[in-house]
Each structure stands twice: as structure tokens, then as C-alpha cells.
Amino acid sequence: MSNLGRRKFILYSSAALGSSILLKACGQATDTTNPDSSSGTTSTPSGDTIKVGILHSLSGTMAISETTVVEAEQLAIKEINAAGGINGKLIEAIVEDGASDWDVFKEKAEKLIDQDGVAVVFGCWTSASRKAVKDVFEAKDHILFYPLQYEGQECSKNIFYTGAAPNQQIEPAVDWLLENKGTEFFLVGSDYVFPRTANTIIKAQLEAKGGTTVGEDYLPLGNTEVTPIISKIQAALPDGGVIFNSLNGDSNVAFFKQIRDAGLTPDKYPVMSVSIAEEEVRQIGAEYLVGHYASWNYFQTVETPENEKWVTDFKAEYGDDRVTNDPMEAAYIMVYLWKQAVEAAIAGGAADAYDLEAVRNAAIGQEFAAPEGPVTMNVNHHLSKTVRIGQVREDGLFDIVWATDGPIDPQPWNQFVESTKGLGCDWSDPTKGEQYQI
Amino acid sequence: MTELLIGIFNGLSIGSVLLLSALGLAIAFGLMGVINLAHGELMMLGAYTTFVVQNVFRSFGEPWFNLYILFALPIAFLVTAAVGFGLERGVIRYLYGRPLETLLATWGVSLILQQFVRSVNWAIAAGLTAFLLKDVIRWLVLKVLSWKSFDHEKIRHGFQQWAIPAGLFLGFGVLFGINQTANTTLTRPWFSARNVDVTAPKWLQGGISFGTAQLPYSRIFIIVLTLICLAGMYWFLNKSNWGLRIRAVTQNRQMSACLGIPTAKVDALTFALGSGLAGIAGVAIALLGSVGPNTGQNYIVDAFMVVVVGGVGNLLGTILAAMGLGIINYLIGSGTFVTLFTKMQAPDFFTEIASFFATTSMAKVMAFALIITFLQFRPAGLFPPKGRTAEL
Numbered sequence: 001m002s003n004l005g006r007r008k009f010i011l012y013s014s015a016a017l018g019s020s021i022l023l024k025a026c027g028q029a030t031d032t033t034n035p036d037s038s039s040g041t042t043s044t045p046s047g048d049t050i051k052v053g054i055l056h057s058l059s060g061t062m063a064i065s066e067t068t069v070v071e072a073e074q075l076a077i078k079e080i081n082a083a084g085g086i087n088g089k090l091i092e093a094i095v096e097d098g099a100s101d102w103d104v105f106k107e108k109a110e111k112l113i114d115q116d117g118v119a120v121v122f123g124c125w126t127s128a129s130r131k132a133v134k135d136v137f138e139a140k141d142h143i144l145f146y147p148l149q150y151e152g153q154e155c156s157k158n159i160f161y162t163g164a165a166p167n168q169q170i171e172p173a174v175d176w177l178l179e180n181k182g183t184e185f186f187l188v189g190s191d192y193v194f195p196r197t198a199n200t201i202i203k204a205q206l207e208a209k210g211g212t213t214v215g216e217d218y219l220p221l222g223n224t225e226v227t228p229i230i231s232k233i234q235a236a237l238p239d240g241g242v243i244f245n246s247l248n249g250d251s252n253v254a255f256f257k258q259i260r261d262a263g264l265t266p267d268k269y270p271v272m273s274v275s276i277a278e279e280e281v282r283q284i285g286a287e288y289l290v291g292h293y294a295s296w297n298y299f300q301t302v303e304t305p306e307n308e309k310w311v312t313d314f315k316a317e318y319g320d321d322r323v324t325n326d327p328m329e330a331a332y333i334m335v336y337l338w339k340q341a342v343e344a345a346i347a348g349g350a351a352d353a354y355d356l357e358a359v360r361n362a363a364i365g366q367e368f369a370a371p372e373g374p375v376t377m378n379v380n381h382h383l384s385k386t387v388r389i390g391q392v393r394e395d396g397l398f399d400i401v402w403a404t405d406g407p408i409d410p411q412p413w414n415q416f417v418e419s420t421k422g423l424g425c426d427w428s429d430p431t432k433g434e435q436y437q438i
Numbered sequence: 439m440t441e442l443l444i445g446i447f448n449g450l451s452i453g454s455v456l457l458l459s460a461l462g463l464a465i466a467f468g469l470m471g472v473i474n475l476a477h478g479e480l481m482m483l484g485a486y487t488t489f490v491v492q493n494v495f496r497s498f499g500e501p502w503f504n505l506y507i508l509f510a511l512p513i514a515f516l517v518t519a520a521v522g523f524g525l526e527r528g529v530i531r532y533l534y535g536r537p538l539e540t541l542l543a544t545w546g547v548s549l550i551l552q553q554f555v556r557s558v559n560w561a562i563a564a565g566l567t568a569f570l571l572k573d574v575i576r577w578l579v580l581k582v583l584s585w586k587s588f589d590h591e592k593i594r595h596g597f598q599q600w601a602i603p604a605g606l607f608l609g610f611g612v613l614f615g616i617n618q619t620a621n622t623t624l625t626r627p628w629f630s631a632r633n634v635d636v637t638a639p640k641w642l643q644g645g646i647s648f649g650t651a652q653l654p655y656s657r658i659f660i661i662v663l664t665l666i667c668l669a670g671m672y673w674f675l676n677k678s679n680w681g682l683r684i685r686a687v688t689q690n691r692q693m694s695a696c697l698g699i700p701t702a703k704v705d706a707l708t709f710a711l712g713s714g715l716a717g718i719a720g721v722a723i724a725l726l727g728s729v730g731p732n733t734g735q736n737y738i739v740d741a742f743m744v745v746v747v748g749g750v751g752n753l754l755g756t757i758l759a760a761m762g763l764g765i766i767n768y769l770i771g772s773g774t775f776v777t778l779f780t781k782m783q784a785p786d787f788f789t790e791i792a793s794f795f796a797t798t799s800m801a802k803v804m805a806f807a808l809i810i811t812f813l814q815f816r817p818a819g820l821f822p823p824k825g826r827t828a829e830l
Contacts, residue, residue, distance in 0.1 A: 061732070151750075224736055225767070226798070231444075231448060233774075234650050252637075252728075257656075262645065262651070282635075283633045403440035
């Protein structure tokens with residue numbers, strides 16, 4: 001049987017291989033119900049266009065989140081083009097797939113800059129991918145717009161950060177909890193750089209403000225067994241207290257399901273999350289999250305005319321069942337901020353959008369009436385943003401229970417952590433730059 | 439006292455999830471010497487089946503919805519057993535006695551299955567059905583021909599050569615044909631890459647209170663489920679005719695074949711059974727965590743540790759290893775050792791080590807270290823197969 005069997009096996013396995021490749025191809029093909037979302041260029045002839053790069057993971061583990069951000073960016077580009085483009089020139093988007101692989105991000109960034117000659121790149125989600133392309137953008141002195149809230153402790157001349165710095169998300173959340181929910185904190189996070197850095201900041205902040213960290217635990221990414229953590233929480237906080245959650249991905253589902261089954265209800269054990277937005281609530285199941293909190297700059301329920309219009313437009317473009325969230329909003333507004341910077345640079349004497357030095361200088365100080373409220377680009381390349389705390393309600397959206405009066409200025413260098421206390425960043429002044437003593 | 443009870447309960451509950459996910463793997467590995475890297479994906483299929491059954495029952499309304507999990511168990515068992523059967527017939531049976539090739543082939547299958555749930559839509563399902571149609575046609579033709587006096591072998595051989603290219607042609611044709619119509623209901627993925635949400639029925643939410651702690655019903659359900667599966671397995675292997683044949687083939691394949699036991703059928707059945715158990719494990723983990731294309735990956739490594747520590751093909755070893763690992767993981771991760779050592783006024787050295795490892799991710803490191811140490815002394819696990827009966 002071995003001879004025939006082997007031949008048959010080769011036939012079968014090649015068939016299996018062939019169909020797996022085909023499945024993958026179809027998987028990508030099925031994502032392209034909207035022709036604009038496909039990889040490659042939109043079909044406008046170049047010459048009279050401004051090329052921009054979009055660099056996110058369209059495949060791999062991060063694709064779930066990053067494709068939504070791409071959609072938001074493409075919506076903004078479509079709107080700008082429909083309104084006549086930038087000084088009469090249309091924007092041509094070149095979409096590249098970073099494939100959730102940081103080396104691929106690096107390659108694609110080089111490709112966009114060198115071969116495609118883009119004027120700007122909108123991209124990245126994870127800090128790992130941003131750190132990977134940071135060198136490329138600095139070496140080639142190019143521009144990246146980055147839409148995610150992140151752990152701070154970075155300030156690049158070549159990157160514009162339109163998500164929150166820790167003092168625009170984590171720190172206000174801790175302050176609010178101290179004031180409203182108790183002073184004893186249990187910190188839970190995934191075991192990698194963002195949660196560990198975030199928890200270092202939180203512990204330093206609690207120490208400075210009179211709170212206590214009663215416990216701290218980290219789950220390996222993807223782990224779903226949280227029984228030991230629940231026991232620890234019950235031992236450390238027998239009468240209830242605050243849980244600060246910086247878990248990422250699948251572990252969140254397990255965490256929220258299991259703490260509820262173990263009787264840790266939101267009235268006694270409120271959980272504050274910093275990486276759970278509308279999209280994640282939908283995936284976990286709103287019924288497991290009702291009553292818990294999240295801290296962001298934007299929620300779909302923000303009541304501004306700009307947001308009402310944006311949510312309507314987004315649903316009209318991508319479907320009524322879709323939700324908008326903070327990273328998508330930051331991705332959407334960064335396209336407009338860049339557009340304004342280009343217009344300002346040209347008004348100031350620059351030849352076109354490809355005069356990167358002029359665009360970079362003109363970007364500082366740009367204001368935009370965003371769905372989340374007014375935002376301003378600061379000298380440290382971060383946005384002034386309003387901070388909000390939302391409580392999950394039954395339909396999976398958030399009730400905004402607290403918000404700052406207005407935008408808060410960003411501090412990329414953390415002021416609670418000893419090593420970066422007193423440091424600032426200022427790209428408008430050549431004597432100051434990335435790090436200077438305030 | 440209650441703390442101790444709760445500690446034991448928690449350790450057992452972690453252990454029973456481990457056991458449930460390792461049981462099917464242990465059967466395929468132990469009884470047939472097959473290392474099935476697609477076992478995690480079979481669990482994932484079980485979890486997705488739970489999701490589908492849940493959605494069907496949701497449309498039936500309230501009294502039925504509460505019972506969906508009881509229907510999901512047999513359906514998930516049958517679905518994954520069928521997939522496992524296909525896997526054995528299509529891939530694994532050509533690779534017996536070659537563990538490395540089996541490893542690679544099943545790993546490939548696991549990647550295909552992951553991508554399958556991400557991409558599957560009506561177009562792909564139709565293409566796949568068209569591809570499988572060739573087997574139905576072959577079966578029918580050979581059935582009809584067996585009544586006449588045609589050259590049976592020649593025709594069978596002809597099919598051998600042409601069935602797969604023809605099937606591929608047919609399958610791709612249907613798939614591309616449907617994709618060309620650009621009908622979004624046909625080309626939209628059923629599940630996509632996003633995780634989906636399985637909600638436990640009302641009676642599995644919450645738990646029994648014990649002072650500050652609470653024993654979740656879902657955990658109790660999983661423990662009971664594990665006990666039932668174990669009892670079922672024990673009965674099947676030791677009391678049923680097929681169990682007898684499985685044990686016979688395990689002990690001496692050639693002799694069993696000589697005595698008229700259809701070894702190929704026994705292999706396929708055993709593998710299907712192990713796969714079905716993976717499906718049941720999938721239902722259980724859907725109650726605890728998330729259901730997504732990567733779900734199986736989170737459990738496969740732990741399941742392997744259980745099988746390796748337990749020894750090959752031994753139910754008792756698998757049980758002890760799963761419970762042992764569950765309890766060790768819990769005791770280290772929850773910091774019980776720290777409190778214990780502090781109370782005992784043990785030397786600072788021990789307390790410091792214990793508190794260093796007292797987080798969930800470090801507990802995993804410690805468990806790995808203990809397993810490596812253990813395997814230095816008993817390389818074949820807790821209960822190694824004795825003497826010449828081992829067929830590895």
C-alpha cells in the first residue's frame with residue numbers, strides 16, 4: 001500500500017495545500033466588498049494627485065482591530081476628495097499590509113517612502129510596530145501619523161501621535177477612581193510592554209496621591225485561565241475595591257466571564273479598562289461588561305454635532321451594525337489634521353505636500369473640530385484631547401459618566417515615573433527637541 | 439477550612455479543563471502513537487459549533503434557549519468526530535509509524551482549519567461540497583459496477599488518478615463562479631476573524647456562595663462533564679466490544695490483524711472518538727473564554743504537557759497529571775505558597791522564591807521547570823507502558 005498510498009497522499013496534500021491557498025485568497029477577496037478597501041492603489045491617475053501611504057495589519061492577529069482603523073482613514077480621504085481635495089489635488093491612498101509582523105511593517109514603510117514616494121504615512125497600532133518603523137521614519141526624515149493611545153515615554157520628530165498619552169487616559173482614570181470608587185487598587189494586565197509600563201505609572205501615581213496597590217498580576221497573552229487571579233483579588237480585596245485592567249485580546253473575554261461567575265459584580269468590584277472600546281465590547285458580549293468602566297477620549301455616545309455627523313456617515317459607508325470607537329476616531333481626524341497642515345504649508349510658501357519640513361512645521365498648532373471635541377496639535381507632536389470615562393450599558397455602548405471640562409495638554413514623558421519626571425518635548429524650538437528639562 | 443476547600447475546588451476546576459482538553463489527545467497519542475497538532479483546532483470547531491447551536495436556539499425563544507448547551511454537547515461531538523474521521527482517512531492513515539511527518543501534516547491541518555473559520559462563506563462551502571461530490575460519484579459508480587463484471591480494479595485505479603484533479607476543478611469552478619456573482623450574502627464570511635460571543639444559559643451563570651468566595655456553576659458543570667466523559671471512556675474501553683478491539687490493536691497490531699480485527703477501522707474509530715472529545719472540550723471552554731480562530735492554540739500546549747507527564751496511553755496517568763498540574767498552577771499562581779510559608783515562618787529564601795513566582799504568568803514558568811525536572815527522573819511520564827507492549 002505504501003507506494004500507491006504515498007502517491008495518493010501527495011495528491012491529497014497538494015489538494016489540501018491548494019485549497020488552503022485558495023481559501024486565503026478568497027478571505028482577502030471577500031474583504032473587498034468595497035473596492036476602496038482593497039490593497040493597492042485607487043485608480044485615480046497620478047500626476048495631479050498627492051500620494052499617501054496607509055500601513056496597517058490587514059492580515060494576522062491584529063487585523064481584527066486595524067482594518068477598522070483603515071476604514072476610518074479611507075472614509076476621511078474619500079470625504080476630502082469629494083470636497084475637492086487639497087488645493088485642487090486629489091489624495092491617492094496606497095494601502096500596504098503590515099501583516100501583524102513588525103519586520104514587514106519596516107519593509108513596507110521603506111517601500112512606501114522610497115518606491116511610492118508618498119507624502120505621509122498613516123499607520124500602525126501596536127507599540128511594537130510603531131517602534132519598528134520609527135527608525136525608518138527618522139532615518140529618512142519622513143512623516144508618520146499614529147492613531148493609538150499608548151504608553152508614552154517616546155517623542156519623535158517624525159511621528160505625530162493622535163491618540164492619548166498616559167496623562168490623557170490612564171492618569172485621569174486613576175484620579176477619578178480614587179475620588180469615586182475607592183483607594184485600594186488591584187492591577188491586572190497582559191504580560192508585555194504596554195500593561196507593565198502602564199502599571200508602573202499607576203503605582204507611582206497611587207503612591208503620590210494616597211492610594212494603595214493591593215496586588216498586581218499578569219496573564220500571558222492569550223491565556224484564559226484566570227482562577228488564580230480571582231482568588232488573589234478576593235483575598236486582597238475581601239470587601240470590594242477597584243480592579244484596573246490592561247489586559248489585551250482574548251484574555252479579556254475569559255476575565256470578564258469568569259469574574260462575573262465568581263461573583264465579582266461591578267457594584268463591589270468596578271473594573272476600569274484602558275483597551276476595551278465599543279468594538280471589543282461587541283466581541284466579548286455586552287452582558288458580561290454592563291456596569292464596568294473604560295477610559296477614552298472618544299465614545300460613540302459623545303454628544304457633539306461633529307460626532308453625530310461622523311457616526312451617520314460611517315454607518316452609511318460601512319453598514320448600520322457597525323460601531324465607531326476611539327482609535328477609529330483618532331485615525332479619522334489625523335487625515336484631516338495632515339490635510340490642514342499641507343494647506344497651511346502651501347499658504348506659507350511651500351511648493352507642495354511633498355515639502356516635508358514645511359508640512360511638519362505647519363502641523364504644529366493645527367486645530368480641528370473632531371467628533372470628540374476640539375483638538376490641537378502641540379509642539380510635542382501629541383494632541384490636546386478631552387478625557388472621558390464611560391460605563392458600559394446594555395446595548396454595548398457607553399454612558400459617559402465623567403469628562404474633563406476641555407482638552408488636556410499631552411505629556412509624552414511621564415511626570416510620575418522617577419526617570420522621566422520633569423522632562424518635556426518641544427519640536428518648535430531647535431534648542432529643546434526630544435527631551436529637555438522643563 | 440473553607441479556604442482550603444475552595445483552593446482544592448479551584449485546583450480541580452483548572453485541572454478538569456486541562457483533562458478535558460487532553461483526554462482526546464491522550465487517546466490518539468497513547469493508543470495510536472499519533473501526535474495530533476490539530477487537536478486544538480478540533481476544540482475550536484467544538485466551540486464554534488456551540489456558537490452556532492446557541493444562535494439557532496436563540497431564535498426558538500426562551501425555554502429552549504436555556505437548554506441549548508445540552509444539545510450543543512452531542513452536536514459538537516458528532517461534528518468534530520466527523521472532521522476527525524475525515525482527517526484520519528484523508529491524511530493520518532498514510533503516516534502511521536512516522537511521527538515527524540504526522541506532526542507536520544497535522545500542524546498544516548491546524549493552520550488550514552484556523553484559516554477556514556476565518557474565511558468560510560457560502561461560496562467556499564459550496565466549492566467544498568462540489569469537491570467532495572467526486573467521492574460520492576466514485577462511491578456510486580463503484581457500487582453500480584460491482585454488480586456487473588467490469589474490470590473493477592482498472593476503474594478504481596482510473597478514479598485514483600483523476601478524482602482529485604477533477605474534484606479540484608469542480609470545486610474551484612463553483613467557488614469562482616459564485617465569487618463572480620458578487621452577491622454579498624454568498625461571499626460574506628460566516629464567522630470572520632473576529633471573536634464571537636457565547637453566552638452561558640441562565641442556570642450556568644453565577645455560582646454557590648461560600649463566605650467571600652463563590653464556586654461558579656460553569657466550573658461545576660465542567661467538572662461534572664469531565665467526570666461523565668471519563669466514565670464514558672472507561673466504560674467504552676473496558677466494557678464494549680470496540681473498546682476490546684482498540685486495546686487489542688494497541689497491544690499488538692499484527693496479531694490483532696491476524697485474528698480478524700479490522701485494524702484500519704479501529705484506528706479511524708479511535709481517532710474519531712478522540713476528536714469528538716475535543717469537540718466536547720470545545721463546548722466547555724466556550725463557557726470560560728472566547729471563541730475565535732486562535733482559541734485552540736491557547737489550550738494545546740497545556741494539553742501536551744498533561745499527556746507527556748501522564749505517560750503514554752494511560753487514563754489514570756492523564757487524570758493524575760491534569761489534576762496535579764491544575765493544582766500546582768493554582769497554588770503557585772494564586773500566591774498560596776507565599777501565605778503558607780509566611781505562616782510556617784519558613785526561611786526567607788523560600789518565601790522570596792514563592793512570591794517571585796506568584797503571578798499567573800510566572801506560575802507557568804515554574805510549572806514548566808517542574809515538568810522538566812520531573813522528566814529527568816521519569817522520562818516516560820508517570821505511568822510508562824511496560825515492557826514490549828509499547829508500540830512506539
